[in-house]
Amino acid sequence: MVRTFDEIVNRAKEIGPKRAAILFPHDADVLHAVMDGMREGLIAPVLVGDTERIISTAQQSGIPIGTMEMIQRVDPQEAADLCLDMMLNNEVSFAVKGNILTTYLYRSLIRVTKHLAPDQAPCTICFHYLPAIKKIFAITDPGVSITPDLASKEKILANTIQVFRSLGYASPCVMVLAVRRFREESSQALEEARLLQQGAAAGKFGPCEFLPHTDLLELAKGGGLHPETFPDIFLVPHINAGNILVKTIDHIMAGIRQCVTVGGGMIVLTPSRSDGYKVRIKNLALGLALASAGRR
Amino acid sequence: MDVSLNTIFELAKFLKKRTVAITGRADPAAFKALLTARDRGWLDPLACGQSLEPLRPQMDLLLPNADIREARDGVLELLENGKVEALLDTGPLDEDLFSFLDHLAATDNGTRVISYVSVFRSVRNGRLTLFTDTLIHTSPSLKEKAGIIQNAASVAEALGIEHPKVAALGPIEIVNPAIPSTVDAAALAKMAERGQLGDVIVEGPLAMDNAESAEAAHHKGIESPVPGDVDIYLFPDLESALLSTQFVRCLGPFEVAGVVAGTKAPVIIHSPADSPESWLHNIVLGLLQGKRI
Numbered sequence: 001m002v003r004t005f006d007e008i009v010n011r012a013k014e015i016g017p018k019r020a021a022i023l024f025p026h027d028a029d030v031l032h033a034v035m036d037g038m039r040e041g042l043i044a045p046v047l048v049g050d051t052e053r054i055i056s057t058a059q060q061s062g063i064p065i066g067t068m069e070m071i072q073r074v075d076p077q078e079a080a081d082l083c084l085d086m087m088l089n090n091e092v093s094f095a096v097k098g099n100i101l102t103t104y105l106y107r108s109l110i111r112v113t114k115h116l117a118p119d120q121a122p123c124t125i126c127f128h129y130l131p132a133i134k135k136i137f138a139i140t141d142p143g144v145s146i147t148p149d150l151a152s153k154e155k156i157l158a159n160t161i162q163v164f165r166s167l168g169y170a171s172p173c174v175m176v177l178a179v180r181r182f183r184e185e186s187s188q189a190l191e192e193a194r195l196l197q198q199g200a201a202a203g204k205f206g207p208c209e210f211l212p213h214t215d216l217l218e219l220a221k222g223g224g225l226h227p228e229t230f231p232d233i234f235l236v237p238h239i240n241a242g243n244i245l246v247k248t249i250d251h252i253m254a255g256i257r258q259c260v261t262v263g264g265g266m267i268v269l270t271p272s273r274s275d276g277y278k279v280r281i282k283n284l285a286l287g288l289a290l291a292s293a294g295r296r
Numbered sequence: 297m298d299v300s301l302n303t304i305f306e307l308a309k310f311l312k313k314r315t316v317a318i319t320g321r322a323d324p325a326a327f328k329a330l331l332t333a334r335d336r337g338w339l340d341p342l343a344c345g346q347s348l349e350p351l352r353p354q355m356d357l358l359l360p361n362a363d364i365r366e367a368r369d370g371v372l373e374l375l376e377n378g379k380v381e382a383l384l385d386t387g388p389l390d391e392d393l394f395s396f397l398d399h400l401a402a403t404d405n406g407t408r409v410i411s412y413v414s415v416f417r418s419v420r421n422g423r424l425t426l427f428t429d430t431l432i433h434t435s436p437s438l439k440e441k442a443g444i445i446q447n448a449a450s451v452a453e454a455l456g457i458e459h460p461k462v463a464a465l466g467p468i469e470i471v472n473p474a475i476p477s478t479v480d481a482a483a484l485a486k487m488a489e490r491g492q493l494g495d496v497i498v499e500g501p502l503a504m505d506n507a508e509s510a511e512a513a514h515h516k517g518i519e520s521p522v523p524g525d526v527d528i529y530l531f532p533d534l535e536s537a538l539l540s541t542q543f544v545r546c547l548g549p550f551e552v553a554g555v556v557a558g559t560k561a562p563v564i565i566h567s568p569a570d571s572p573e574s575w576l577h578n579i580v581l582g583l584l585q586g587k588r589i
Contacts, residue, residue: 247504
């Protein structure tokens, strides 16, 4: 079981490099991370994008990409589709988002997931590390589903719990977030949280622990803000809450964040386009660790 | 970087001493802060209702037989008659309290929107930073969001923040009709640009990363004075606001205080998302909101 991003990097280095499709590596930060990922033995990159632009960026930034494999695709949707097809055909182990709108990758991933595993819902999982907690925890889904219903939430949780198992968590601890609104007795999110807890108790998600709390204040009252008792997985009610929360942790609270989008056994690293190179290299290690854990 | 809220106490020197009616349940933390505020000369307290009997040795007690609801009704009369200038309610935060607040909605800007503003200091620049609405509106409409921004701007003004910059948050920085928060945020930015929201600069939609970093925003093609220099974060809904505020309060080094905004007289309460020890900060924040009287 890994508890920090450094442990994930160490595990990835032990595993050794895997082929990874880098989608639209059109700026220097992305190319730097790819280059260092290759030097660190994390990836054997396949650069997919506008090759002329990639070469020009590399030359301007002094990044030696001469030996890297490149595939010309200018249309973003065609490029995203190609990356997922390469993963589907076992030509690469995972894909990495470069300078492209995430929407293109989500579309491709939804298509492939429907084909491979129609019962699954692709979801984004953001892993965080905060000094106050001293272990990684994840928030899902801040990226793909805008307003997931109960069935979608079940699929998102099943997906995320499986990812944690692949990282060595035998029984991940889950908390479904649904704040109590002061003017209402209940809410849809609270009701769905209760149903998800009941489903978990009935064994719907396999070995895992669901906390009865639905917000952090309740958790704090129960003494849960310690590494041993803090949840591994938080399910958010919708994309507004999830996306703003993960970026609040990252930017307001100075935490560390690594994002991956999964579905149908496909692994797509989805760093934000605003992420710098240090964030991206740790992201590569996460992709490698997940790809080597027999997700497919 | 010091992120304590003690800077708020420095603003207390600008306070005009007010008569404050106290209602609600017996809350030792609130009582302690109240007596400290009195001793510092910030307010003259007037307890109202049977539940505040423990305060009788310390101050006058009005309506000694009234329950909390009756005491709140009585306080509205005192306010109308000019016998008190501000209110402090120790809870509970129930429907009765929210109805009480509804009666106190200001009408001077035509919005009749009451909202809550959470205040903490940024780790990045040490400045007071405002999150809103962190208590009252579950899914505010565009009109309500406009009022929430104006309310937060008046809180910012009371804190000495001139021409506050507002990030209208969404999950992404482009307008997507499938995500209503992005549409509202864009409309609010346009309303502000046309001068409809007063002396504020609003940018939106902004995801939190490009709100916090001018470089990240520039990377995404957003050219605006707001990213990297935000005073007020407008959240699209209560779940987004509360979850983020709870994480900031529980897992960060931050103290979080809060204030009701949009009322015709200062109202001091304590939200669960506020730090437990923030009552005294909340009192100063509340008393600073005096311009509407």
